[in-house]
Amino acid sequence: MAAERAHRLALEVDRLRAEGVTGQAAILRALTERGAPTHRGGAA
Structure with a gap:
């Protein structure tokens, strides 16, 4: 679960950098x- 979330976050960061x-x-x-x-799972 944590690895999956980390992967999705990394993809989002990559998208932001591409933008x-x-x-x-x-x-x-x-x-x-x-x-x-x-990082604690709450809303930002």
Whole structure:
């Protein structure tokens, strides 16, 4: 389960980078806007 979530997150990060989103803060902001869960599983 955790490996599956990590894989999906990695794919999403790859998509963001392909869209030109770079830098850790920008990626985290974009993931939050897209509703990605936090590392503890809660809503961002």
